[in-house]
Amino acid sequence: MGIKERIRDKARDELIWSLTNLAGVKAQMSERGRPEEKVENSWYQRSLGVIDITDGPIKWISILKRDRSKDSPPKWWVVMGIPFEGNGSSVEKIGIKTDRKKNFPLIGKVVDVTWKGDDGVSGLINTLSQDVAIKELSKKIGNLEIKSQSEIFQGWTLTSDKKFAPTSQDWEVIQSIAKYILSAPRAL
Numbered sequence: 001m002g003i004k005e006r007i008r009d010k011a012r013d014e015l016i017w018s019l020t021n022l023a024g025v026k027a028q029m030s031e032r033g034r035p036e037e038k039v040e041n042s043w044y045q046r047s048l049g050v051i052d053i054t055d056g057p058i059k060w061i062s063i064l065k066r067d068r069s070k071d072s073p074p075k076w077w078v079v080m081g082i083p084f085e086g087n088g089s090s091v092e093k094i095g096i097k098t099d100r101k102k103n104f105p106l107i108g109k110v111v112d113v114t115w116k117g118d119d120g121v122s123g124l125i126n127t128l129s130q131d132v133a134i135k136e137l138s139k140k141i142g143n144l145e146i147k148s149q150s151e152i153f154q155g156w157t158l159t160s161d162k163k164f165a166p167t168s169q170d171w172e173v174i175q176s177i178a179k180y181i182l183s184a185p186r187a188l
Contacts, residue, residue, distance in 0.1 A: 018165035026054035057178035076163040097145035122184035150181040
């Protein structure tokens with residue numbers, strides 16, 4: 001094993017191990033350079049690559065990382081792709097995220113999770129805010145965000161602002177969020 005391999009960020013390797021061994025998901029690493037690596041990727045982030053998912057509404061996962069700087073530690077994002085079957089121009093614009101309420105601001109324990117943002121006519125904010133399993137997942141893995149995508153990728157992304165190791169129960173909840181997105185009403 002060379003020095004380059006030893007210092008390489010292994011977050012994608014760890015996530016695929018968790019998906020296959022803890023959650024029972026059929027997943028495999030994709031070749032680098034896929035267009036999905038650019039989805040949700042900003043100038044201050046870099047992609048660690050894409051994981052392809054065989055079954056379910058989530059078809060791929062991309063890991064993004066902001067490297068350590070003088071004033072901040074490294075940070076990871078997990079971006080899950082939910083493709084839209086059909087004409088991409090009919091994907092309704094959605095941009096919602098969790099609002100985690102703490103018992104003491106900044107450092108307290110998360111006591112409630114609601115969703116806020118623009119969900120168009122989908123009703124996703126109300127649906128997701130009432131689901132207890134989704135609240136518990138957000139308390140466990142961090143903030144979640146759902147955005148519609150119509151550029152590089154046609155569909156929606158579900159993004160966590162932390163890397164995590166999903167169990168089979170966590171993956172079921174993540175799949176249920178994707179199913180809510182796909183079954184939500186859309187404007188014509």
